[in-house]
Amino acid sequence: MGDKAFLSENEAVAEGVRLASPHVIAAYPITPQTVVVERLAEMVEDGA
Secondary structure (H helix, E strand, O other): OOOOOOOOHHHHHHHHHHHHOOOOOOOOOOOOOHHHHHHHHHHHHOOO
């Protein structure tokens, strides 16, 4: 059985984007999606 993770709505969106493996992410950090953009930046930095 797989691992379970509890994510906020914004973290879940960021994880969905990561799983889609986009070549480009065009985003502007503005509330309420700032968390999504920050998480995506962390994923790129970590090589995900």
